[in-house]
Amino acid sequence: MADTMTVNGAHGAGGPGATKRDFLKLVASAGAVIGVGAIAWPLIDSMNPSADVLALSSVEVDLTPIAEGSGITVLWRGKPIFVRHRTAKEIKEAEDVKLSALIEPQADSARVKAGHAQWIVVIGICTHLGCIPLGNKPTDPRGDYGGWFCPCHGSQYDTSGRVRHGPAPLNLNLPDYAFESNTKIKIG
Amino acid sequence: MVGLHKSEFANPVINWIDTRLPIFTMMQKEYGVFPTPKNFNYFWNFGALAMVNLVIMIVTGIVLAMNYKPDAALAFDSVQRIMRDVNFGWMIRYVHANGASMFFIVTYIHLFRGLYYGSYKMPRELLWMIGVVILLLMMATAFMGYVLPWGQMSYWGATVITNLFSAIPVVGNSIVTWLWGGFAVGDATLNRFFSLHYLLPFVLVGVVFLHVAALHITGSNNPLGIEVKGPQDTLPFHPYYTVKDSVGICVFLLVFAVLVFFVPNFFSSPDNFIPANPLATPAEIVPEWYFLPFYAILRSVPNKLGGVMMMFGSIAVLFVLPWLDTSKVRSCKFRPVYRQFLFLLVIAVITLGTVGAHRPEGIWVYLGRVATLYYFLHFLVILPVLGKLERTLPLPESISRKVLPGGGGPLPGGAAAKPMEKM
Numbered sequence: 207m208a209d210t211m212t213v214n215g216a217h218g219a220g221g222p223g224a225t226k227r228d229f230l231k232l233v234a235s236a237g238a239v240i241g242v243g244a245i246a247w248p249l250i251d252s253m254n255p256s257a258d259v260l261a262l263s264s265v266e267v268d269l270t271p272i273a274e275g276s277g278i279t280v281l282w283r284g285k286p287i288f289v290r291h292r293t294a295k296e297i298k299e300a301e302d303v304k305l306s307a308l309i310e311p312q313a314d315s316a317r318v319k320a321g322h323a324q325w326i327v328v329i330g331i332c333t334h335l336g337c338i339p340l341g342n343k344p345t346d347p348r349g350d351y352g353g354w355f356c357p358c359h360g361s362q363y364d365t366s367g368r369v370r371h372g373p374a375p376l377n378l379n380l381p382d383y384a385f386e387s388n389t390k391i392k393i394g
Numbered sequence: 395m396v397g398l399h400k401s402e403f404a405n406p407v408i409n410w411i412d413t414r415l416p417i418f419t420m421m422q423k424e425y426g427v428f429p430t431p432k433n434f435n436y437f438w439n440f441g442a443l444a445m446v447n448l449v450i451m452i453v454t455g456i457v458l459a460m461n462y463k464p465d466a467a468l469a470f471d472s473v474q475r476i477m478r479d480v481n482f483g484w485m486i487r488y489v490h491a492n493g494a495s496m497f498f499i500v501t502y503i504h505l506f507r508g509l510y511y512g513s514y515k516m517p518r519e520l521l522w523m524i525g526v527v528i529l530l531l532m533m534a535t536a537f538m539g540y541v542l543p544w545g546q547m548s549y550w551g552a553t554v555i556t557n558l559f560s561a562i563p564v565v566g567n568s569i570v571t572w573l574w575g576g577f578a579v580g581d582a583t584l585n586r587f588f589s590l591h592y593l594l595p596f597v598l599v600g601v602v603f604l605h606v607a608a609l610h611i612t613g614s615n616n617p618l619g620i621e622v623k624g625p626q627d628t629l630p631f632h633p634y635y636t637v638k639d640s641v642g643i644c645v646f647l648l649v650f651a652v653l654v655f656f657v658p659n660f661f662s663s664p665d666n667f668i669p670a671n672p673l674a675t676p677a678e679i680v681p682e683w684y685f686l687p688f689y690a691i692l693r694s695v696p697n698k699l700g701g702v703m704m705m706f707g708s709i710a711v712l713f714v715l716p717w718l719d720t721s722k723v724r725s726c727k728f729r730p731v732y733r734q735f736l737f738l739l740v741i742a743v744i745t746l747g748t749v750g751a752h753r754p755e756g757i758w759v760y761l762g763r764v765a766t767l768y769y770f771l772h773f774l775v776i777l778p779v780l781g782k783l784e785r786t787l788p789l790p791e792s793i794s795r796k797v798l799p800g801g802g803g804p805l806p807g808g809a810a811a812k813p814m815e816k817m
Binding site: 357 | 550553554557558571572573574575576577578579580582586672673674675677678679693696698754755
């Protein structure tokens with residue numbers, strides 16, 4: 207018994223002749239690793255958003271009640287979405303900004319749907335650490351750029367939802383949405 | 395009868411068990427006669443206090459879980475029910491909530507003890523590193539526990555802290571969605587935090603066991619920071635240190651009771667009396683006091699990813715501390731220069747804690763950056779360099795030489811102590 211083990215050990219210790227046992231060890235370990243991974247994945251994936259959470263992933267918004275100059279907040283996937291009716295002056299301000307003056311350069315036209323420049327729809331979550339900026343109501347503080355102001359760490363966004371003053375690093379994110387008619391959008 | 399333990403206990407029942415499973419012999423060895431340096435000061439109480447605190451947290455937590463509902467719609471009200479309707483619910487919850495603060499007070503003092511007396515040095519490096527793991531587990535448990543009452547500060551604290559992971563390049567947002575189980579902190583998040591908040595304390599018990607096991611291999615450090623040279627330097631753990639620990643436990647419970655019965659909301663935020671509202675952020679989000687220094691480090695760095703890395707780095711640096719400190723001398727008693735720097739570190743951490751509680755404006759930004767800079771400078775530059783340059787004071791020959799005039803006689807218990815010249 208001891209003799210066979212020594213023999214196998216000698217063969218297994220690398221060297222030019224890889225043995226059948228080396229091969230079996232490799233295949234068995236690789237199989238075990240793949241098996242553990244296959245068992246772990248369902249457990250890990252179960253923590254991702256579930257089907258019922260994903261099912262709630264679109265909402266329709268009627269735009270008629272939103273007065274010019276103010277906005278509303280709708281809940282989409284548990285996140286607040288700002289839908290704001292911009293005034294002509296606000297649109298002009300957003301379009302006239304030089305891109306070089308922006309923290310994350312992006313043209314206003316890339317942030318609204320063509321032909322619907324009076325509607326800006328953004329995810330109302332500050333890109334710094336996730337607070338909800340103020341500014342939907344005309345009476346809210348809107349910061350120096352007339353858009354939104356985050357009370358947590360003082361980030362400021364313009365009327366296109368672009369960050370103009372830190373610490374937020376990015377513009378307010380845009381949700382996927384489409385105009386179903388001139389007065390109705392579908393988010394998600 | 396080969397393999398049976400030869401028990402020395404006279405009681406036949408204990409003897410019968412001990413013969414088959416020598417737990418009594420083990421307890422006697424590890425907590426009865428266990429040789430412990432005879433010169434401990436009260437700083438050496440805090441390990442035992444932390445253990446008592448952990449037990450208090452687990453016991454109160456198990457009872458609270460019997461009445462708590464981990465559901466976004468029910469959680470806040472179920473906590474109010476515990477406070478108003480459940481028999482002694484108010485007391486159990488206040489003990490649990492303030493127990494978290496007490497746990498961190500005790501642990502931070504325990505950690506300071508380790509820094510001051512060089513308890514992390516050879517051969518106790520692994521013991522120290524296990525301790526840092528315990529600290530990390532404690533922080534994770536405390537953070538998730540704070541989310542459970544589902545008030546405004548719970549909700550927004552969870553949002554801000556989980557959002558830290560979005561700073562990770564490429565996969566950050568997927569990780570955050572995975573942590574949340576949705577697209578914002580919500581019901582799924584609360585439910586899993588409850589599950590993990592219940593689990594982690596028991597993991598903590600396991601790691602604490604390893605911490606103690608490692609301690610019983612190396613033996614305790616002591617205020618002089620020199621190794622035990624023989625039985626004349628030690629006392630049996632029982633009754634000497636069981637009694638000394640009991641004194642500490644009485645004081646600990648006294649402070650604890652004052653918190654629970656007189657100022658139960660001293661450490662809590664008024665915003666957490668408002669139910670969680672995903673559509674309104676409180677004017678100021680402040681974490682619990684024990685996270686403030688780390689929060690201040692996070693905010694001191696203008697770059698999001700940089701801030702997150704510095705914050706985690708401030709704990710990670712403790713892991714490698716045994717190799718950063720190049721001095722062979724353990725105790726600050728014999729390192730006069732290092733002692734000054736260590737007090738500077740304490741001031742820096744307290745400053746960071748104060749900065750973390752204020753809005754990052756004006757002087758606070760500046761103070762936070764200076765203190766952050768010193769924190770890392772201390773560990774990464776001062777410790778390695780100072781160990782080579784510092785002239786340390788002469789170390790005493792042995793513990794008993796220093797403690798007892800004439801070197802101390804044999805143990806009161808009459809253990810086989812030889813005159814130390816021969817050791």
